[in-house]
Amino acid sequence: MAMSDSGASRLRRQLESGGFDARLYVKQLSQQSDGDRDLQEHRQRIQALAEETAQNLKRNVYQNYRQFIETAREISYLESEMYQLSHLLTEQKSSLESIPLTLLPPAAAAGAAAASGGEDGGGGAGGRDHLRGQAGLFPAPGSASRDSAGPGEEGKQRTLTTLLEKVEGCRHLLETPGQYLVYNGDLVEYEADHMTQLQRVHGFLMNDCLLVATWLPQRRGMYRYNALYPLDGLAVVNVKDNPPMKDMFKLLMFPESRIFQAENTKIKREWLEVLEKTKRALSEKRRREQEEAAAPRGPPPVTAKAGNPFEDDEDDEPAAPEAEEEKVDLSMEWIQELPEDLDVCIAQRDFEGAVDLLDKLNHYLDDKPSPPPVKELRARVDERVRQLTKVLVFELSPDRSLRGGPKATRRAVSQLIRLGQCTKACELFLRNRAAAVHTAIRQLRIEGSTLLYIHKLCHVFFTSLLETAREFETDFAGTDSGCYSAFVAWARSAMGVFVGAFSKQVFDSKESLSTAAECVKVAKEHCQQLGDIGLDLTFVIHALLVKDIQVALHSYKEIIIEATKHRNSEEMWRRMNLMTPEALGKLQEEMRACGVSNFEQYTGDGCWVSLSYTVVAFTKQTMGFLEEALKLYFPELHVVLLESLLEVILVAVQHVDYSLRCEQDPEKKAFIRQNASFLYETVLPVVEKRFEEGVGKPARQLQDLRNASRLVRVNPESTTSVV
Numbered sequence: 173m174a175m176s177d178s179g180a181s182r183l184r185r186q187l188e189s190g191g192f193d194a195r196l197y198v199k200q201l202s203q204q205s206d207g208d209r210d211l212q213e214h215r216q217r218i219q220a221l222a223e224e225t226a227q228n229l230k231r232n233v234y235q236n237y238r239q240f241i242e243t244a245r246e247i248s249y250l251e252s253e254m255y256q257l258s259h260l261l262t263e264q265k266s267s268l269e270s271i272p273l274t275l276l277p278p279a280a281a282a283g284a285a286a287a288s289g290g291e292d293g294g295g296g297a298g299g300r301d302h303l304r305g306q307a308g309l310f311p312a313p314g315s316a317s318r319d320s321a322g323p324g325e326e327g328k329q330r331t332l333t334t335l336l337e338k339v340e341g342c343r344h345l346l347e348t349p350g351q352y353l354v355y356n357g358d359l360v361e362y363e364a365d366h367m368t369q370l371q372r373v374h375g376f377l378m379n380d381c382l383l384v385a386t387w388l389p390q391r392r393g394m395y396r397y398n399a400l401y402p403l404d405g406l407a408v409v410n411v412k413d414n415p416p417m418k419d420m421f422k423l424l425m426f427p428e429s430r431i432f433q434a435e436n437t438k439i440k441r442e443w444l445e446v447l448e449k450t451k452r453a454l455s456e457k458r459r460r461e462q463e464e465a466a467a468p469r470g471p472p473p474v475t476a477k478a479g480n481p482f483e484d485d486e487d488d489e490p491a492a493p494e495a496e497e498e499k500v501d502l503s504m505e506w507i508q509e510l511p512e513d514l515d516v517c518i519a520q521r522d523f524e525g526a527v528d529l530l531d532k533l534n535h536y537l538d539d540k541p542s543p544p545p546v547k548e549l550r551a552r553v554d555e556r557v558r559q560l561t562k563v564l565v566f567e568l569s570p571d572r573s574l575r576g577g578p579k580a581t582r583r584a585v586s587q588l589i590r591l592g593q594c595t596k597a598c599e600l601f602l603r604n605r606a607a608a609v610h611t612a613i614r615q616l617r618i619e620g621s622t623l624l625y626i627h628k629l630c631h632v633f634f635t636s637l638l639e640t641a642r643e644f645e646t647d648f649a650g651t652d653s654g655c656y657s658a659f660v661a662w663a664r665s666a667m668g669v670f671v672g673a674f675s676k677q678v679f680d681s682k683e684s685l686s687t688a689a690e691c692v693k694v695a696k697e698h699c700q701q702l703g704d705i706g707l708d709l710t711f712v713i714h715a716l717l718v719k720d721i722q723v724a725l726h727s728y729k730e731i732i733i734e735a736t737k738h739r740n741s742e743e744m745w746r747r748m749n750l751m752t753p754e755a756l757g758k759l760q761e762e763m764r765a766c767g768v769s770n771f772e773q774y775t776g777d778g779c780w781v782s783l784s785y786t787v788v789a790f791t792k793q794t795m796g797f798l799e800e801a802l803k804l805y806f807p808e809l810h811v812v813l814l815e816s817l818l819e820v821i822l823v824a825v826q827h828v829d830y831s832l833r834c835e836q837d838p839e840k841k842a843f844i845r846q847n848a849s850f851l852y853e854t855v856l857p858v859v860e861k862r863f864e865e866g867v868g869k870p871a872r873q874l875q876d877l878r879n880a881s882r883l884v885r886v887n888p889e890s891t892t893s894v895v
Contacts, residue, residue, distance in 0.1 A: 184221060258392055335376065339385045341397035351378050355446045357439060358387075359432040367417055373398065373432070377446060380454055382406060382423075384430075401425050403454050404551060408447045427558075461544040466503060500540050502549060507533070510549075514556040518563060523587045526560055531590070557591065564588050568600035570607035577636075578605060578643035585647045598648060598655040602662040605640045609666050612636060613673050622683055626674065626691040633670045634698040637663065641705050664712050671716040679720040685728040686796075689803035692717065714806045721804050722812050728800075729816040732793055733823050739786045740827040745840050745847075748781040748788065755779065759788070766795035767858040774850065787847045790824045791855050798859060802866035814863075814871055821859070821877065824851060852878060 186192065205211050332353040336342055355377040361370045372387040374395050381402050385395035401423070411420040411431065419440045420433045434440035502508070510529060517526035533553065537546060567584040581601055588597035612632050618625055641659070648655045678691045699713050750756045756779045763771040768791065774782045781788070797820065801813050828848045835841045860874045 183217060187218075187221070262392075332378070336383075338393060339374075339376070339383070339395045339397055340388075342383060342385070342400075348380075351380060353377070354379055354450055355442070357434070357443070359434060362417075362420065362431045362433060364422075364429055364431050367431075375432070375443075377450060379450060382447075402551075403447075403451050404458070404548075406447075406451070408444060408451075410444060458544055458548055462548060465499065465543065465545045500537070500543060500546050502545055507536075507549070511552045511556060514553070514560070518556070518560055521563075523560070523564065523583065526556075527587050527590045530557065561588070561591060561593060561596075564591075565596070565600060568597075568604050570604055577608075578640050581605075582643065582647055589647070589651065594648070594651050594655065598651075598658050601644070601647070602658060605636075606662065606666060606669075609633065609636050609640075610669055613669065616673075618677065622677055622681065622687055623690055623694070625677055626694055629670070629673060629677075630694055630698040633666075634701060637666060638702060638705065641702070641707055645705070660707075663707065663709060667709055667712050668716060671713065675717070675720045679724055682727075685724060685800045685804075688721075688724050689800045692721070692804050714808060718806075718808045721809060725801060725804070725809070725812055725816050728797060729820060732797055732820050735793065736786075736790055736820070736823045736827075739789060740823075743784065743786050743827070743831070745784055745831065745835070745843055747776075747843070748783060748785050750779040750781065752779060756781070762792060763788075766792060767862055768854055770854065782843075782846060783850055784843075784847050787824070787828075787851060791851075794820055794824075794855070794859065795862070798862055798866075802862075805866060810867065814873060817859070817863070818873055818877065821856070821874075825877070 186197075201211070201214060205214070332351065335353060335356065353376060355375075357375060359373050359375050361373050362368065363370050374385045374387060376383040376385065381400055383400050384398045386398045388394045388396055405425060407424040409422040409424060411417075411422050413419070417433075419435070419437055420431055421440060421444060422429055422431050434443055506513075510533060513529055514526050517523070517529065530553070537550075540546070542550075564584045564587055568581055568588075578601075581604055585597045585601050588594070588600075613629065616625070616628055616632060641663075644655075644659050674691070674695060678688050683691075695713060696710065699710050702709055750759060756775065759781070760771055760775070776782055794817075798817065801816070805813060828844065828851060832841065832844050832848060835844055856874065856878045860871065860878065863874065864870045
């Protein structure tokens with residue numbers, strides 16, 4: 173027991189060491205073990221150690237469970253204290269901000285206090301009414317006199333800046349000139365399909381866009397930027413109340429939509445009205461700007477200078493180029509008709525013409541500023557680009573006809589790449605080709621022999637894979653290298669589909685090992701053809717076939733062992749009589765094909781052979797098994813093949829050894845010794861040599877087995893077993 177505990181502790185230390193290599197450990201263990209029993213015992217020790225470790229881990233978890241609960245309670249207390257501290261800091265801030273008001277006149281102090289209250293309470297009704305007054309567009313009820321004298325642009329910008337400082341990640345919004353806050357408030361977002369609550373958000377409606385920010389529960393009064401939607405691409409839809417779902421409205425932004433719930437019916441109505449009025453005001457403003465940009469410009473009016481009358485007239489001259497810099501000529505006929513021309517091209521499936529028009533427009537506007545008319549034109553064009561992209565995506569969808577091969581997709585793929593949708597083009601192209609490969613494999617008719625079907629399957633699959641690779645290289649040459657990684661991943665997936673059909677026909681139907689070997693050989697030869705384009709998938713097909721080949725080798729090994737045992741049970745240890753010279757010549761040819769070159773020395777007068785039928789049949793069957801297995805060989809099967817071969821040979825070796833020790837008749841004993849000599853000195857060296865030629869390295873286990881035969885030759889009367 174002490175030795176067992178010492179061995180367990182030594183094993184534990186070995187497994188826990190920092191430089192432990194599982195592969196090397198298993199390899200050394202396999203070399204040092206005497207047989208299957210040692211490996212089983214070692215496995216039981218490791219399993220017992222694993223169970224002991226699991227029990228210790230469970231015990232430690234139970235011991236620390238109470239500490240986990242206490243820690244969670246302390247964290248909860250700390251969170252409560254942090255919240256109280258935040259509240260105290262907020263009160264201190266308010267107190268500090270109210271100190272300067274005592275230094276101002278009463279009227280000014282009252283106005284500043286009202287402004288401060290509006291900013292701090294932006295999420296409530298008071299904050300919304302005040303912001304409506306600052307916007308100058310939507311007066312609050314009962315506050316017309318205050319809103320009519322609202323602040324100018326500087327005050328609006330200051331209000332926007334103050335509120336957006338509470339939103340993380342939206343500093344870029346402050347860079348837009350002329351932008352100000354119109355309305356804001358808390359909302360709850362719901363999932364569109366199942367109407368489940370998603371999150372709390374806060375909406376900031378500016379005069380040209382809507383900003384949605386998510387609520388940060390850890391930081392009171394702070395938000396994180398979520399999305400920004402331009403008003404000209406936004407549609408507002410009232411959602412009919414359906415208790416308990418009420419006070420909701422939907423925002424439609426192609427191609428998505430979002431549903432929000434207001435606090436009550438009044439606030440929902442305010443949101444709908446403010447959104448519609450702001451959209452109309454923005455549309456009217458854009459229309460006026462476009463008309464002003466399209467109208468011919470005359471000479472600037474001469475106005476009297478209100479400054480120093482003695483200043484030089486030349487000082488005012490540089491002001492004219494600044495106004496001219498913002499002007500972009502959009503009056504050309506092809507630009508005015510561009511949106512309609514794009515619609516015509518899309519309807520007529522003239523994808524190349526549509527993309528050419530887009531390239532022409534982008535080239536024209538490339539180095540020009542972006543005043544509102546240009547932005548409106550781009551918005552109209554972007555809508556057509558989305559429609560064109562949708563049509564091209566449909567062209568590449570697997571629902572379309574898959575006839576025509578990979579070249580049939582070139583038109584849509586090339587136009588998507590020109591539109592800057594390279595990743596989407598790659599994804600759709602590979603998805604289309606995957607559907608084509610799957611359809612081609614499924615349409616193959618299973619008729620005739622298995623080998624004939626495998627020839628057809630390999631031709632269809634690898635030809636399609638080769639054509640896809642060449643078309644991919646043509647379409648995506650010069651694009652992002654990430655597309656090539658996507659193609660390699662797709663090729664591995666397609667190989668999985670091929671191997672599924674291959675294994676179902678070859679291995680699941682229980683074909684003979686020779687047929688399976690020929691089929692695998694055909695698949696390997698076709699796979700090697702992909703090397704012409706720099707694509708090597710041999711290792712992929714090996715990894716996918718290794719389990720099926722292992723099962724086939726094991727099954728055929730069991731068949732040979734059962735046949736050998738059956739012949740051993742009927743063994744009479746008599747010489748073979750082939751009756752005719754033709755039969756003897758045929759046997760000699762078969763043995764030479766097996767690699768036995770000195771078989772003539774075992775043939776005697778007439779048609780007699782000085783060997784047992786059992787040994788001759790075993791030799792032919794073992795060499796046939798070795799030849800077929802070597803056709804299936806790749807490095808991952810080395811151990812399986814070697815173990816199977818050793819098990820087959822040991823059946824014959826054990827039978828000869830047992831017969832030699834138990835036979836009492838001197839003549840039969842001499843005949844058995846002659847068969848043993850043929851088995852050890854002729855057959856085993858041939859097996860060892862052929863295995864080394866097929867694998868590329870010698871097998872130490874076969875050498876050890878042949879060396880063990882010396883026991884039989886040196887002391888045939890011994891009762892010691894060879895194995």
